[in-house]
Every structure is written in C-alpha cells, then in structure tokens.
Amino acid sequence: xxxxxxxxxxxxxxxxxxxxxxxxxxxxxxxxxxxxxxxxxxxxxxxxxxxxxxxxxxxxxxxxxxxxxxxxxxxxxxxxxxxxxxxxxxxxxxxxxxxxxxxxxxxxxxxxxxxxxxxxxxxxxxxxxxxxxxxxxxxxxxxxxxxxxxxxxxxxxxxxxxxxxxxxxx
Amino acid sequence: xxxxxxxxxxxxxxxxxxxxxxxxxxxxxxxxxxxxxxxxxxxxxxxxxxxxxxxxxxxxxxxxxxxxxxxxxxxxxxxxxxxxxxxxxxxxxxxxxxxxxxxxxxxxxxxxxxxxxxxxxxxxxxxxxxxxxxxxxxxxxxxxxxxxxxxxxxxxxxxxxxxxxxxxxxxxxxxxxxxxxxxxxxxxxxxxxxxxxxxxxxxxxxxxxxxxxxxxxxxxxxxxxxxxxxxxxxxxxxxxxxxxxxxxxxxxxxxxxxxxxxxxxxxxxxxxxxxxxxxxxxxxxxxxxxxxxxxxxxxxxxxxxxxxxxxxxxxxxxxxxxxxxxxxxxxxxxxxxxxxxxxxxxxxxxxxxxxxxxxxxxxxxxxxxxxxxxxxxxxxxxxxxxxxxxxxxxxxxxxxxxxxxxxxxxxxxxxxxxxxxxxxxxxxxxxxxxxxxxxxxxxxxxxxxxxxxxxxxxxxxxxxxxxxxxxxxxxxxxxxxxxxxxxxxxxxxxxxxxxxxxxxxxxxxxxxxxxxxxxxxxxxxxxxxxxxxxxxxxxxxxxxxxxxxxxxxxxxxxxxxxxxxxxxxxxxxxxxxxxxxxxxxxxxxxxxxxxxxxxxxxxxxxxxxxxxxxxxxxxxxxxxxxxxxxxxxxxxxxxxxxxxxxxx
Numbered sequence: 001x002x003x004x005x006x007x008x009x010x011x012x013x014x015x016x017x018x019x020x021x022x023x024x025x026x027x028x029x030x031x032x033x034x035x036x037x038x039x040x041x042x043x044x045x046x047x048x049x050x051x052x053x054x055x056x057x058x059x060x061x062x063x064x065x066x067x068x069x070x071x072x073x074x075x076x077x078x079x080x081x082x083x084x085x086x087x088x089x090x091x092x093x094x095x096x097x098x099x100x101x102x103x104x105x106x107x108x109x110x111x112x113x114x115x116x117x118x119x120x121x122x123x124x125x126x127x128x129x130x131x132x133x134x135x136x137x138x139x140x141x142x143x144x145x146x147x148x149x150x151x152x153x154x155x156x157x158x159x160x161x162x163x164x165x166x167x168x169x170x
Numbered sequence: 171x172x173x174x175x176x177x178x179x180x181x182x183x184x185x186x187x188x189x190x191x192x193x194x195x196x197x198x199x200x201x202x203x204x205x206x207x208x209x210x211x212x213x214x215x216x217x218x219x220x221x222x223x224x225x226x227x228x229x230x231x232x233x234x235x236x237x238x239x240x241x242x243x244x245x246x247x248x249x250x251x252x253x254x255x256x257x258x259x260x261x262x263x264x265x266x267x268x269x270x271x272x273x274x275x276x277x278x279x280x281x282x283x284x285x286x287x288x289x290x291x292x293x294x295x296x297x298x299x300x301x302x303x304x305x306x307x308x309x310x311x312x313x314x315x316x317x318x319x320x321x322x323x324x325x326x327x328x329x330x331x332x333x334x335x336x337x338x339x340x341x342x343x344x345x346x347x348x349x350x351x352x353x354x355x356x357x358x359x360x361x362x363x364x365x366x367x368x369x370x371x372x373x374x375x376x377x378x379x380x381x382x383x384x385x386x387x388x389x390x391x392x393x394x395x396x397x398x399x400x401x402x403x404x405x406x407x408x409x410x411x412x413x414x415x416x417x418x419x420x421x422x423x424x425x426x427x428x429x430x431x432x433x434x435x436x437x438x439x440x441x442x443x444x445x446x447x448x449x450x451x452x453x454x455x456x457x458x459x460x461x462x463x464x465x466x467x468x469x470x471x472x473x474x475x476x477x478x479x480x481x482x483x484x485x486x487x488x489x490x491x492x493x494x495x496x497x498x499x500x501x502x503x504x505x506x507x508x509x510x511x512x513x514x515x516x517x518x519x520x521x522x523x524x525x526x527x528x529x530x531x532x533x534x535x536x537x538x539x540x541x542x543x544x545x546x547x548x549x550x551x552x553x554x555x556x557x558x559x560x561x562x563x564x565x566x567x568x569x570x571x572x573x574x575x576x577x578x579x580x581x582x583x584x585x586x587x588x589x590x591x592x593x594x595x596x597x598x599x600x601x602x603x604x605x606x607x608x609x610x611x612x613x614x615x616x617x618x619x620x621x622x623x624x625x626x627x628x629x630x631x632x633x634x635x636x637x638x639x640x641x642x643x644x645x646x647x648x649x650x651x652x653x654x655x656x657x658x659x660x661x662x663x664x665x666x667x668x669x670x671x672x673x674x675x676x677x678x679x680x681x682x683x684x685x686x687x688x689x690x691x692x693x694x695x696x697x698x699x700x701x702x703x704x705x706x707x708x709x710x711x712x713x714x715x716x717x718x719x720x721x722x723x724x725x726x727x728x729x730x731x732x733x734x735x736x737x738x739x740x741x742x743x744x745x746x747x748x749x750x751x752x753x754x755x756x757x758x759x760x761x762x763x764x765x766x767x768x769x770x771x772x773x774x775x776x777x778x779x780x781x782x783x784x785x786x787x788x789x790x791x792x793x794x795x796x797x798x799x800x801x802x803x804x805x806x807x808x809x810x811x812x813x814x815x816x817x818x
Contacts, residue, residue: 064408071412075419075428084427091431095438102405103541107505110236110486110535114501115516120484123507127483127539128438135437139430145193155421155429156211157188162417162432163218164181166410166439168174 014113018121019104020055026097027051030070033090034077043073055101058108067098088140092132099128215418222414231401234546237392237533239491239502243713245646245653248745248770248785249777252288253376255281256777259351282331282350289357290327292780293317295787296361323360326353355776362779365786374775391493391713392530398547405542406442409435442542449485449536450478451508455529455554462522464561464807467498472532473515474549476508483507484537487549490530492558493712494656495520523652524561524660526705562663562705564697593626631737632675632690635662636728637710638742638749639683640721644714645745647772652804654743655683657768659710661808662741665766666700668812676700677736680709681728681752682719690736721748725755737762743770744788745781757797764798766808 027048034040047069054063071094078087103124107117258281279287290312297308297317311317315328325333333349355372362369413435420428451474458469472489476482489502500518508514531548538544597610600620613621639655646653666676670692677690678700686709688699703709732738738761742749757763767789773782789799802811 071416075416075425078427079423079425084425084430087425087427088430088433091434095434099405099438099541102403106403106541107486111503111505112240112501115503115505117505119507120486120505123483124539124541128541131437131441131540132434135433135435135440136430138437139433142189142192143426143430145189152211153207154188154191156207156214157184157191158429159211159218159417159421160214161181161185161188162413162429162436163214163221164177164184165436166413167221168177168181 014108015055016104016107016117016121018118019100019107019125022125023051023055023097023101023104026093026100027066027070029093030074030090030097033086033093034073037077040073040077043069043076047071047073051097051101055104058105060102060105063098063101063105067094067101070094070097084143085140088136092136095132096125096128100125211421215422218414218418222411222418225407225411225414231404234397234399234401235393236535236546237488237490237530239488239530240497241650242493242496242652243391244649245644245651245714247376247647247649247772247778248645248781249376249772249775249779252285252780253775253777255285255288256351256354259285259348285350285354286326286331289354289361289780292783292787293327293357293361296365296783299787299790300364300366318360318364320356320360322353323356326350326357329353358776358780358783361783362773365783367779367782367786368773370773370775370779372776376775376777392490394531394533394548397533398545400447400543400545402442402543403537403541405540406439409438409542413439438540438542441540442538445538445540447536447538447543447545448478449476449480449482449508451475451482451485451534451549452477452552453487453532453549455489455551455556457555457558460555461559464522464524466522467519468522468558469517469519470502471515471517472502472504473513474504474506474508475513476510479510481507481509482536483539484541486535486537488533489518490532491520492527492529493707494523494525494527494652495558496650520558522558522560523656524705525656525707526557526559526562526702528557528707529555559705561660562701564667595624595626597621597623632677632733632735633666633669633737633739634677634679634690634728634732635665635739635741637662637678637680637683637704638740638752639680639710639715640719640724640748641682641714641716642718642746642748643682643743645743645770647770651770653712653714654745654768654770654804655680655710656712657770657804657808658741658743658766659704661766661768661802662739663701663704664808664812665739665741666704667697670697670700678703678709679728679731681721681724682715683710687731721752722755725752725759728756729759729761732761734760737764739764739766741766741768743768744785744792745770747788750788750791753792753797754795757795764800765792766800766802768802768804770804 031041031044031048034044047066050062050066050069052066054060054066071091074087074090074094078084078090100121103121107121111117290309293312294303294305294308297303297311298305301308303311308317312327315321315324317327318324331350333353335349336346352372359369359372413432416435417429417432420426420430420432453475454473456471458471460468462468470489472487474485474487484505485508486505487503491497491502498519498521500516502518504514504516506514529551532551534547534549536545536547597613598621600609600622604622608623608625610621610623613619637655637658639658643655643658644653662678666678669676673692675690675692676696677688679687686703688696688703728738738756740753740756740763742753742765744750744765744767753763753765767785769785771778771782771785773779789801792799800811802808
C-alpha cells in the first residue's frame with residue numbers, strides 16, 4: 001500500500017511545527033546574542049547547523065551535540081565580557097531549543113503527522129518556559145544576595161549542594 | 171526514597187552553610203584553612219565530572235513499543251523469497267561456484283544455485299504440463315537451450331551459473347544487475363508465457379516494502395504486556411550531565427554565571443520529580459454505521475474525558491483499531507491537554523472488511539509538565555461500541571430459518587456409510603449382536619457360516635470445511651492486503667451457509683491459527699455458531715500464528731477427528747508445498763477431499779509470476795490426483811463465484 005509507505009517515510013515537513021519553530025527561533029536567538037564574539041559565533045553556528053540536522057534527520061545525537069555547541073558558545077561569550085545575568089539569559093534559549101526539539105521528535109514518533117499537536121506543544125513550551133524562568137530567577141536572587149567576594153569554601157559548599165541535589169533528583 | 175534521602179540531606183546542609191557563608195563571608199575565615207577549602211572544591215568538582223561522564227554513558231530506559239493502529243500487520247507477498255534471492259545474487263556467489271564445480275552438499279548453496287535449482291524444477295514441471303515432456307526430456311531441452319526463442323532465457327539453463335561478467339561489475343560503487351539475474355528474469359517470463367499466464371516485463375520488481383519481512387509480521391499487533399509502565403524519557407539524565415559539568419566548570423574557572431546556569435537543570439529535574447505523569451481518563455467510542463457492508467467506510471468518533479482532579483498537561487492517545495481494519499482518512503491518534511472535567515473528541519474513518527472486529531484497548535501516553543517522564547497504559551472504554559460486524563450474512567440476507575422441505579433429498583453425493591438401509595452394499599462376517607433380520611441365510615446354507623448383509627445408509631453426507639490458517643498460509647497480494655486465511659474464512663462461511671440451506675450437516679475447523687472446530691450438524695443455532703467461529707478472530711486470527719504447523723501431523727489430527735463419511739473441503743491459498751502435502755495426505759487417508767483456493771499471487775512482477783507458476787503447478791498436481799480444485803480470485807466475493815457456478 002503505497003500511501004502507508006509514504007506515511008512511514010520521515011519527511012522534514014512532518015515534525016510538529018510549533019515546537020520545531022520554537023527550537024529554531026531559540027537557535028537564532030543564541031546566534032544573535034553571541035554574534036559579537038567571533039569564536040563563540042563559530043561554535044554557535046556549528047551547533048545551530050547540528051540542531052537543524054538533528055531535526056531534519058530525526059537524530060537525537062546530532063541534536064544534543066548541536067545544543068552542546070550552543071552552550072559552549074554562550075559560556076565562551078559570557079565568561080569573556082558578559083555578566084552573570086547575561087549568561088543566565090543567554091542559556092535559557094539554549095535549554096529551550098533542546099527541550100522543544102526533543103519534544104517535537106517524540107511527538108512525531110508517537111503520534112505521527114496527521115494528528116493535531118498544537119495544544120500539547122503550547123502547554124509544553126509554556127510549562128518549560130515557566131520552569132526555566134522560575135529556576136533561573138531563584139538562582140539569580142541567590143546570586144544577587146551575595147555581598148562582596150564569595151569565599152572559596154562557600155563556592156565549594158554550593159557546588160557540593162548542586163551535586164547532591166542532582167544525585168537526589170536523578 | 172531512602173536512596174535519595176542522604177544526598178538530599180547533604181545538599182540541604184551544604185546549601186545552608188554555603189548561603190550563610192555567602193551572606194556573612196567573615197564567618198568562613200576562621201572555620202577552615204584556605205587550602206582545605208580549595209581541596210574540597212576540587213574534590214567535589216572531580217566527583218561532579220565523574221558523575222556526569224557516568225550519566226553520559228548510562229543507557230536510556232528501553233522505549234515502550236507503541237502499536238501501529240493505522241494498518242494491518244504486514245503479510246508475506248508470494249514471490250518475496252525469490253525476489254530476495256535475485257537481490258542477493260552477487261559476484262561472491264559466482265566465486266563460490268567457481269571454487270567448486272558441482273554443489274557437493276558440504277557448503278550452503280549460493281543464491282544463484284538456489285535460483286537455478288528452483289527454476290529448473292519449475293521449468294521441468296511447466297514443460298511437462300504444456301508440451302507433455304517427461305522430466306528427463308524436459309531437462310534435456312532446457313540444457314540444449316531449445317525450449318524457447320528467447321536467447322537470454324534459454325542461456326539461463328544452457329550456459330550454466332557463470333556467465334561472463336560485464337566490465338562495470340568490477341568497478342567500485344557500481345552494482346549492475348548480474349547476467350545470471352537477467353537471464354533468470356527472462357526465464358520466468360518465458361515460462362509464464364508457455365504456461366499461458368500473463369507474462370510480466372522482465373525488469374518488473376516487487377515494491378521494496380513487500381520484499382522486506384518487517385517485524386510486524388512476527389510481532390504482536392497490539393503489544394500491551396508490561397503496561398502500565400512509567401519510564402524516564404532521558405531528559406533528566408542529560409540535564410543532570412549539563413548541570414554537573416556547568417557547575418564544576420564554573421567553579422574551577424571562577425565564573426559564577428556558569429554555576430548559575432545549573433539552576434535551569436535543577437529546576438527541570440526537580441519538576442520531573444515533583445509531578446507524576448498520571449491522570450484519570452475515560453473514553454467513549456461511537457461507530458457509524460456499526461454493521462457496514464464490505465468496502466464501505468465507518469466513521470469512528472472517540473471522546474476522551476479527564477475524570478481526575480488534576481490537569482493532564484500532555485496526553486497522547488492511540489485508539490485500538492482492530493487488526494483487520496485499515497484507516498482510510500483521519501488519524502486514530504490524538505494529543506491534547508485536559509483540565510479536570512474537560513473532554514476532547516476526534517474522528518477518523520475505517521474501511522470495513524468482512525469479519526467481527528473487536529477493538530483493542532486504547533493506549534494512552536501521559537507525560538509530565540517537563541516531558542521528563544511518561545506513563546504508558548491502556549484505557550477502558552466506558553461507553554459506546556467495542557466491536558464492528560461486517561459481512562458473514564445469511565444468503566440473500568434472510569435471517570429466518572430455511573423453509574421445511576416437502577421431500578427431503580439425501581443430497582447429491584453418497585454418504586459412503588453402510589448399515590441398515592435398503593440398498594444392498596456388501597456381506598461381512600457375523601458379529602454377535604447383529605439383528606437376525608440382516609443375517610444372510612443363503613450364505614449360511616451355502617458356506618455354513620453366519621454372515622450379515624450391509625446396506626447403504628440413506629444418510630446425507632456430512633461436510634467439514636477446513637480453513638488453512640497455518641503460518642505459511644498468511645500471504646497477501648500486497649503486504650497490507652487481507653491475508654489468504656481471512657479470505658478463506660469468508661469463503662468457508664459462504665460454503666457452509668449454502669450447504670446448511672440444502673440441509674447438509676456442516677462443520678468447520680482450522681489448521682493452524684486458533685485450531686477451532688465446530689462439529690458437523692444442522693440447525694439455525696449451528697449456523698450462528700459457524701458464523702461466530704469464522705467471523706471472529708479466535709479461529710482465524712488476523713496475525714499469523716507464531717508456531718509453524720506440521721502438515722502431516724495436521725492431516726493426521728483431522729483424519730482422527732473426522733469420520734470416514736465426512737467430506738472435506740479445504741480452503742487454502744496453496745502458496746507452499748506443505749498445503750499440498752496436507753490435502754494429499756487427507757485424500758490418502760480415505761477422506762473425500764476438494765479444495766477451494768483463493769489466488770493471492772500477483773503475476774505482474776517476475777517474482778510474483780514465479781510464485782504464480784509454482785501455485786499453478788500445485789493446483790495441477792492436486793487435479794492429477796483427482797482432487798477437485800476451485801481456483802478463486804478473492805477480489806470477487808465467493809458468493810458470486812458460487813452463484814455463477816450454480817447457474818452454469
């Protein structure tokens with residue numbers, strides 16, 4: 001049955017459009033944010049291409065590698081001249097690009113291209129956006145509460161807290 | 171939970187102490203020397219990197235295999251094996267043939283040797299049936315190359331397995347069709363022409379989807395074992411890696427902004443831990459119409475409702491389309507987000523085919539807000555329709571009992587049973603208990619021994635219609651079409667229905683499949699029992715049975731189950747030699763056997779034509795053994811074929 005064979009063949013237009021669009025928009029936002037640092041722009045460009053390739057070829061590996069490239073670009077640009085606030089703000093679209101792209105891939109795998117998906121895509125994107133805003137906001141508030149130069153012991157204890165919470169939340 | 175308690179306590183203590191030191195830096199000076207603080211930071215950083223690398227190489231939880239409700243399971247297309255042999259023929263096989271002049275049985279035969287052996291056997295059969303050649307003479311004609319005018323086809327048998335290769339075949343990345351394959355294609359075309367069948371074009375091929383034996387052909391159509399199941403999508407794991415690496419890198423580089431980015435990961439991972447991917451949903455389904463005629467469409471409307479107290483942020487639902495039905499428009503899948511008490515409906519249409527189709531339990535995938543974990547489970551249908559009935563109707567659509575006949579006739583065929591009738595049949599030795607009225611006193615006077623006269627019983631013949639539902643019988647003209655055993659079930663019901671109308675006791679059974687059996691008798695309740703048996707999926711399932719059935723064992727079982735007076739009608743596609751073995755063994759056991767064979771071959775391609783020729787030879791073999799065979803194209807309803815045969 002030819003029509004079924006056609007349905008099973010991956011098609012670039014088959015991905016849920018909203019999530020894929022948010023992912024691409026986030027990649028473009030990162031490119032715009034790091035455009036002033038050539039090395040970071042190179043990393044971001046490569047990462048962005050890998051994200052697009054991951055979406056087109058349905059490859060999670062390419063997607064993760066691409067987002068890693070974007071994150072390295074943001075760190076590279078942020079540690080040079082950017083403030084911690086800038087770094088925090090620039091990382092948010094990186095995470096959003098990865099999360100929405102993965103959501104698009106999973107939706108296509110489980111539901112296909114004919115069923116409507118916009119409602120769950122909207123709910124997912126808004127939920128993730130809210131979580132990122134809340135998480136980043138709390139982190140930023142803690143950062144802003146610090147007065148003076150933080151002691152090495154305080155940084156070590158905070159790192160220990162991050163590791164312990166990560167282990168607990170796995 | 172105890173596994174997480176210790177790291178949680180450590181984390182809380184560390185963040186409290188760290189926060190205190192950040193707020194009041196002067197406290198840190200006297201607690202620990204600077205070098206110890208640095209060692210602590212480096213140690214935790216290294217631990218973070220090790221943990222991150224460990225997570226990176228940790229494999230994800232296995233994905234839950236979701237069903238494919240849009241289409242039937244894939245079935246084998248006759249000729250697939252031959253097409254694969256043609257595709258697998260390569261220069262490697264030529265070298266193997268070069269190494270050994272004759273196949274000595276010690277090594278596995280190469281594809282080209284197997285093609286040659288099967289086509290040689292087929293050609294000898296065809297020449298024997300069309301030109302009357304004996305096998306030896308046919309083999310000589312094939313070896314001499316004078317059986318056809320097509321030089322390419324003649325060369326296949328005359329020039330051996332090592333025809334000269336074109337130069338292009340030696341080039342890298344170039345894979346021209348080998349001469350042996352071209353010759354094999356031409357040979358099949360010529361044999362089809364000699365047999366009088368429609369000959370395909372030599373370069374015609376099965377479409378790729380039909381040459382691959384997908385896992386659907388062997389796997390379960392609606393896998394729900396192990397459900398409900400909650401699994402991680404792998405998002406938390408990757409977030410953890412990013413958090414650990416960003417934190418360690420940020421601390422080592424002294425970049426507080428990098429450490430801050432870890433808060434995103436902690437937020438996502440924490441949300442995944444807090445919100446469980448669960449929800450209470452109910453489902454209703456309506457079918458319009460519920461009893462369609464074959465070939466028409468049925469509109470299915472499904473409504474899903476959140477009956478729980480929490481919002482379901484991400485619901486993906488797959489309606490349980492029965493295995494025998496295919497979706498012709500719309501989608502049986504949907505996604506939605508539902509607040510408590512809300513509902514959503516979606517519609518799709520199915521093409522109806524004969525059978526009683528019971529819907530499978532719908533499968534729901536519930537995901538949390540962050541998309542980090544998902545629960546896959548089945549959903550109960552609380553209201554509406556759960557099955558669809560199509561076809562398998564009484565002849566002429568009359569559901570009432572047949573009219574009482576004024577003069578019941580014994581039927582067209584002899585029952586083949588002797589006993590206390592009126593027409594003389596034979597004399598046998600007296601057995602104690604034989605009635606005195608049947609003792610042959612003339613025989614007693616002449617020979618001096620008692621003998622009993624046997625008369626032909628005026629009993630009507632009993633008929634058993636047996637559907638071939640072995641795994642090998644699950645073939646279809648295209649991989650998504652209706653499989654031969656389901657065509658066979660519809661034909662078997664038509665035959666049984668006709669015979670019951672004629673007052674003949676009929677039973678039905680299957681070989682392979684559900685191995686069901688309805689004993690021969692008459693009556694309206696019996697007709698319903700036969701309809702239920704054949705229309706449902708228990709006796710002739712839509713998915714091929716897993717274990718293969720030995721045809722000889724099946725024939726012996728049938729013989730033991732049936733009486734000697736029972737006439738057997740076998741409904742089989744005859745797409746493998748075991749089907750012929752089954753029928754011939756039944757005949758050899760003394761059963762009166764006839765065959766109805768749905769033709770599921772598609773001779774429009776070379777591989778299909780090869781399968782078609784093989785099947786034609788099987789039909790001829792049965793006819794040569796005085797077994798009547800009715801060849802039937804399943805695109806025409808069997809009732810019409812039967813009506814035409816009755817009219818003529």
